[in-house]
Amino acid sequence: MTQDIQMGNAGSDPQPNRWRYFSFSTDHKVIGIQYMVTSFIFFLIAGLFSMLMRAELLTPELNLLSRPLYNGLFTLHGTMMIFLWIIPCLVGLANYLVPLMIGARDMAFPRLNAIAFWLIPPTGIFLLSSFLLPSGTAQAGWWSYPPVSIQNPSGHLFNGELFWILSVALLGISSIMGGVNFVTTIVRLRAPGMTYFRMPIFVWTVLSAQLLQLFCLPSLTGAAILLFFDLAFGTSFFDPFKEGSPVLYQHLFWFYSHPAVYVMVLPALGIFSEIIPAFSRNPLFGYISVALASFGIAIVSIFVWVHHMFASGTPGWMRMLFMFTTMLVAVPTGVKVFAWTATIWKGKLHMETPMLFALAGIIMFLFGGITGVMLGSVPFDLHVNNTYFVVGHFHYIVFNTITMAIYAAMYFWFPKITGRMYAEGWGKIHFVLTFIGANLTFFPMHPLGLQGMVRRVSSYNPQYQELNIVASLGGFLLGISTLPFIVNIVASWLQGRPAPNNPWHATGLEWTVSSPPPVENFEEIPIVTLPPYSYGHDQLAADTPTQK
Amino acid sequence: MDRLSQPRENSQEHGNGMFGFTVFLLSESVIFLSLFATYILLRSIAHGWLPRGVSPLEVTQPAINTAVLVSSSFVIYFAEKALDRRHLNQFRLLWLTTSAMGTYFLVGQMIEWSHLKFGLTTGLFGSTFYLLTGFHGLHVLVGILLQLLMLTRSFKPNNYTSSHFGVSATALFWHFVDVIWLVLFSLIYLWRP
Numbered sequence: 001m002t003q004d005i006q007m008g009n010a011g012s013d014p015q016p017n018r019w020r021y022f023s024f025s026t027d028h029k030v031i032g033i034q035y036m037v038t039s040f041i042f043f044l045i046a047g048l049f050s051m052l053m054r055a056e057l058l059t060p061e062l063n064l065l066s067r068p069l070y071n072g073l074f075t076l077h078g079t080m081m082i083f084l085w086i087i088p089c090l091v092g093l094a095n096y097l098v099p100l101m102i103g104a105r106d107m108a109f110p111r112l113n114a115i116a117f118w119l120i121p122p123t124g125i126f127l128l129s130s131f132l133l134p135s136g137t138a139q140a141g142w143w144s145y146p147p148v149s150i151q152n153p154s155g156h157l158f159n160g161e162l163f164w165i166l167s168v169a170l171l172g173i174s175s176i177m178g179g180v181n182f183v184t185t186i187v188r189l190r191a192p193g194m195t196y197f198r199m200p201i202f203v204w205t206v207l208s209a210q211l212l213q214l215f216c217l218p219s220l221t222g223a224a225i226l227l228f229f230d231l232a233f234g235t236s237f238f239d240p241f242k243e244g245s246p247v248l249y250q251h252l253f254w255f256y257s258h259p260a261v262y263v264m265v266l267p268a269l270g271i272f273s274e275i276i277p278a279f280s281r282n283p284l285f286g287y288i289s290v291a292l293a294s295f296g297i298a299i300v301s302i303f304v305w306v307h308h309m310f311a312s313g314t315p316g317w318m319r320m321l322f323m324f325t326t327m328l329v330a331v332p333t334g335v336k337v338f339a340w341t342a343t344i345w346k347g348k349l350h351m352e353t354p355m356l357f358a359l360a361g362i363i364m365f366l367f368g369g370i371t372g373v374m375l376g377s378v379p380f381d382l383h384v385n386n387t388y389f390v391v392g393h394f395h396y397i398v399f400n401t402i403t404m405a406i407y408a409a410m411y412f413w414f415p416k417i418t419g420r421m422y423a424e425g426w427g428k429i430h431f432v433l434t435f436i437g438a439n440l441t442f443f444p445m446h447p448l449g450l451q452g453m454v455r456r457v458s459s460y461n462p463q464y465q466e467l468n469i470v471a472s473l474g475g476f477l478l479g480i481s482t483l484p485f486i487v488n489i490v491a492s493w494l495q496g497r498p499a500p501n502n503p504w505h506a507t508g509l510e511w512t513v514s515s516p517p518p519v520e521n522f523e524e525i526p527i528v529t530l531p532p533y534s535y536g537h538d539q540l541a542a543d544t545p546t547q548k
Numbered sequence: 549m550d551r552l553s554q555p556r557e558n559s560q561e562h563g564n565g566m567f568g569f570t571v572f573l574l575s576e577s578v579i580f581l582s583l584f585a586t587y588i589l590l591r592s593i594a595h596g597w598l599p600r601g602v603s604p605l606e607v608t609q610p611a612i613n614t615a616v617l618v619s620s621s622f623v624i625y626f627a628e629k630a631l632d633r634r635h636l637n638q639f640r641l642l643w644l645t646t647s648a649m650g651t652y653f654l655v656g657q658m659i660e661w662s663h664l665k666f667g668l669t670t671g672l673f674g675s676t677f678y679l680l681t682g683f684h685g686l687h688v689l690v691g692i693l694l695q696l697l698m699l700t701r702s703f704k705p706n707n708y709t710s711s712h713f714g715v716s717a718t719a720l721f722w723h724f725v726d727v728i729w730l731v732l733f734s735l736i737y738l739w740r741p
Contacts, residue, residue: 108564108568109564109565109568176572176575179571179575180568180569180571180572180575181568183568183571184564184567184568184571187567188563188564188567189564214571214574214575214578215574215575215578216578217575217578218575218576218577218578218579218581218582219578219579219581219582221579221582222578222579222582222583222586223582225579225583225679225683226583226586226679229668229675229679233668233669234668234669235668235669235675235679236669236671236672236675237586237590237672237675237676242671242672243590243594243595243671243672244590244672245589245590245593248586248589248590251585252582252585252586255582
């Protein structure tokens with residue numbers, strides 16, 4: 001298992017074979033690509049699930065799927081999109097970029113890195129295999145709230161819920177391995193001169209997100225252990241009929257799963273902070289505030305989890321307290337949005353695909369952030385609790401912001417990762433389809449929720465049908481929108497125009513090395529003397545802004 | 549600690565390893581924190597914690613076990629110090645003593661479990677007791693297995709002359725397991741109903 005053959009022969013292997021992507025490689029760049037491609041496949045599968053649900057919701061009656069199947073689809077859709085798409089995809093991107101951005105040859109623990117990745121594909125397949133069980137998949141939603149989740153109506157020991165718990169625990173172990181690796185790498189492997197306040201914002205956001213993983217995720221592991229015992233061994237931690245407390249599960253679950261949203265969104269904000277300066281040819285406005293705002297968001301996000309439980313019999317003082325902390329998140333987030341706007345101001349804008357995705361992502365993030373503050377307000381939350389308004393808000397963050405940011409990142413770093421340029425026209429088609437599809441799907445959910453349509457139902461009152469048809473058409477459009485992306489990526493990777501080292505005139509160490517970077521990243525470890533985003537220094541006009 | 553004489557590379561890797569392992573242990577402690585929080589919360593909202601017919605836990609024998617486990621933390625500290633001074637046989641002796649003390653603790657816990665008159669599903673009292681002590685016991689077992697692995701590695705010639713990350717990490721893990729036990733012991737045995 002220890003084939004460290006890629007190590008120690010820098011640059012001697014210009015045309016490494018493609019099979020290394022299927023091997024237990026310890027090169028952070030190979031592992032990064034493995035993460036991103038694997039998670040994209042899970043994204044397509046979970047996206048297919050959502051289209052099945054949208055097809056069912058075209059009519060008010062239940063006529064395409066069965067109720068248990070519908071429940072299973074939304075449960076696995078949520079679980080997979082979070083734990084098998086966004087989190088691993090961003091980990092993959094960070095895996096590829098962080099060592100390059102801080103001037104390191106690899107991650108601190110290359111073998112641990114590979115193990116963390118190789119836990120993911122089998123776990124994903126294991127979770128999907130629960131469709132084949134006689135009891136079917138887990139049906140309790142991605143929250144898996146007891147007492148619903150511990151009922152086990154089929155009576156089988158190997159039931160979908162058990163598979164769900166084991167999968168989440170395994171993915172958690174993989175995430176903790178990744179967290180240990182990232183934090184150690186960023187703290188200890190920075191190149192000489194790469195002080196904390198010279199790190200690109202993406203690295204800051206990865207560091208704050210991974211610290212959240214390390215100190216909040218174990219709470220979900222604890223909850224999963226307790227749930228496992230309730231389900232399989234007849235204990236009653238969460239069983240309200242035997243003095244157990246279902247609300248306790250909600251606390252343990254959201255203590256991780258709210259920060260999990262920030263584990264996902266922080267690197268997305270980091271991506272915006274890389275792309276906006278590059279395509280405005282302007283230094284990032286207020287670098288230090290943006291860097292510290294990442295930590296601000298991370299810290300505040302640890303103290304907001306009860307806002308998911310305003311309707312769970314939470315005492316009044318607790319509601320008030322968590323309403324306050326929830327709204328506090330808007331402050332560091334606002335700092336970031338302000339900084340991006342000020343960066344664009346009087347910049348020389350270049351509207352290539354990454355910039356389009358980034359700008360659209362920021363605009364929709366603003367919308368999702370506003371509905372987030374609305375939901376943080378207790379009286380409003382009680383009104384729309386468990387309705388489609390919440391689903392709409394959440395998807396404006398996870399799809400319209402984070403997935404847009406991931407697409408932006410894919411286009412932005414594609415030339416660096418593959419050494420080839422993508423086709424700009426296809427990229428713009430992909431952008432237009434995604435932007436229209438995303439708003440068509442998720443915007444109607446807000447009025448639907450305000451009118452009272454509850455989430456997680458397969459049949460509904462006919463008065464909601466028109467808006468549901470709009471959302472479903474948008475959903476199918478989103479499905480179609482992935483096709484130009486896939487075609488573009490595959491075709492460009494195979495035969496695209498060769499990419500220069502720095503096609504975007506961007507700053508940052510990753511653009512100083514060849515495209516794709518040599519196996520050992522840097523022939524010589526660079527010595528950093530300039531602050532990040534140093535447009536305006538004399539290297540600006542050069543094709544490769546050397547930071548040495 | 550004469551790390552200066554060692555190649556810089558080794559010391560760098562040892563430092564990365566210990567940093568990463570410390571971060572991991574901090575993260576691991578949050579699992580315990582979540583279980584402690586569960587225990588405290590369930591116990592404070594329960595109507596009568598002890599199930600009918602179950603007497604409070606016996607404290608004397610567990611207290612002796614606790615004393616042995618906590619003392620073993622000092623023994624493993626001196627074992628690591630001995631290795632730093634390259635006294636290999638002294639290291640092995642102290643290291644094995646630690647494992648023996650850990651084993652004494654585990655066996656003591658098994659004997660205690662076998663004499664208890666309540667089971668895993670005897671109310672939240674039974675569930676939390678077995679889950680918390682069992683989860684901790686699993687960590688003690690892992691600690692002992694790691695110690696034995698490091699002991700066998702010490703017989704490979706010159707294996708520990710330049711760096712001994714595994715030994716340091718195992719010792720740190722053992723201290724962690726001890727501290728967790730002290731909290732657990734106070735919560736389960738000393739907090740009387």
